[in-house]
Amino acid sequence: MKVPFEELKSVLKQVLLKNSFSGSKAEICSDIFASNSRDGVSSHGLNRFPVFIDYVKKGLINIEAEPKLESAHGSVEIYDGLTGPGMYNCTLGMARAIDIAKNSGIGCVVMKNNNHWMRGGTYGWQAAEAGCIGICFTNAIAGMPPWGGKEARLGNNPLVIAVPRKEGHIVLDIAMSQFSYGKMQEYEWSNTELPFPGGFDEDGALTKDPVVIRKNKSALPIGLWKGSGLALVFDIVLAALGGGRSTADITRSGNEIGLSQCLICINQENLHPEQINDIIRYTQSSAPLRSGDTIRYPGENTLKTSNKNLKEGIPVNEEVWEKVKNMR
């Protein structure tokens, strides 16, 4: 079943308003959830929405909070998110980073004590739409063992890097785990193994079995020891700058709330668009590895999916859609 973007957004907004969200918060949050579904990331769009509302009802998300400036040193500002809606706080955070960058070339906003930002790419697209380069990362609850260990101690701590471009922004949005737990669950449901090793089995060997990996919380970091180091360092940078809760704190608390995000924005008049296009052409000029393989730049598929869904409607899981409509 397919639903027009405006209808999806409108229903989500009504549910948020019914749950006492202010008009402007309901507008921003419904737009982000609907856009995530539009861009093909329904796991952080419609499908995540009921969980979000459940967190609101449980009081884990403070819907009245507005991010509060805690300290500023030049172009670096630290905000306390006061456990408000994560995607709302991060949208305001990136907007502020953009403002700083427009004035000073580069701006850095750290949002601590915040909730899940949903799809990190959201803030990359936001920077790119403003004509700026965006670099963002977040911490998360532990789901990966560090390299050499077997117990989950690292978050999947996604990284986003965005560069604006007339023909379509370049937006990289990657978690530090090779596969997300959501993706591994899909493989488990369809009773198939992962296309590449995605974690460790009990004997410490790499495995493609999603059941074993999910049971042991032994997801594989990208690039083995390298992604393990990256995930750790993102958490350390966030704690160093903001002093907020680390993956250790979040995991010990048992709930994935009170996260930290770093939103960096760079603004320059001339972003050398011809040079960027030459890089993309050169990269895509490689012969395919296997016949039929395509080489995509980060964000290419998102844009294609977004345009298709805007035209044809957004595919929705009917059960979730009915459930959400009844929440109005």
Add this chain to the structure above:
Amino acid sequence: MKVPFEELKSVLKQVLLKNSFSGSKAEICSDIFASNSRDGVSSHGLNRFPVFIDYVKKGLINIEAEPKLESAHGSVEIYDGLTGPGMYNCTLGMARAIDIAKNSGIGCVVMKNNNHWMRGGTYGWQAAEAGCIGICFTNAIAGMPPWGGKEARLGNNPLVIAVPRKEGHIVLDIAMSQFSYGKMQEYEWSNTELPFPGGFDEDGALTKDPVVIRKNKSALPIGLWKGSGLALVFDIVLAALGGGRSTADITRSGNEIGLSQCLICINQENLHPEQINDIIRYTQSSAPLRSGDTIRYPGENTLKTSNKNLKEGIPVNEEVWEKVKNMR
């Protein structure tokens, strides 16, 4: 054979002075090459030195160049490295980024038209020694196929992230390829396969065979499609900000010269050291994957090696050491 740090540095400095380096450039460059060997990275230390001198003699490195400010927008400054010594230009670049960050919280310096920066970690340690967080990346000649392709189109484009800490700085220094070509050559020489897949064979399957990977220039990006995207995006950000030569330009020219680097520095009074130490303790509290496995934070091993080599002398390849001594 082992050589004291000061002796190694002194010999390298004499060779540089004999090759018409100014006193201050010879001091900075010899210190970096000797420090790289001291820290266990002789591939970018003593062992690389003869190649560096060869490039100087061929006129590929302009030893008289001083980086020239091309444009400044607030806290973002673009420099033309005028094909000077890469490690010299990047040291000055990071020093400038540190200065900007001390004044404005965050500074970003892009060095274009530069040469190889040798070990990227150098500039991470430099930022950390100044009490700052450092984020650096570079582009490089193509040596990896993009995801879905079989011809090399991406550089290994290393990333460095450093956070200062009294007990030992955290310094992550990772290339976007799972194994470097130097490391794969070592495996080939010792006639052993890689411990994990490191590239593709002719049929597009992952392989641990260093001979096949080196022949096809089919090194594997970390995290498969994810590292492919990261390497591409670093090159794009560098080209967007500086307008310098991309991996495409460098590869088409046939020589790995005229690279670009981005050096970002963040300065904050309180970097929450207790929070950082708690993260490291928590991460290292995981049970080992296999008996005897250890969990290290990025930079831990470098510091250990550095301290050991300062005390006991730096292990050198005798053949290279004799050769370099005769270059004085």
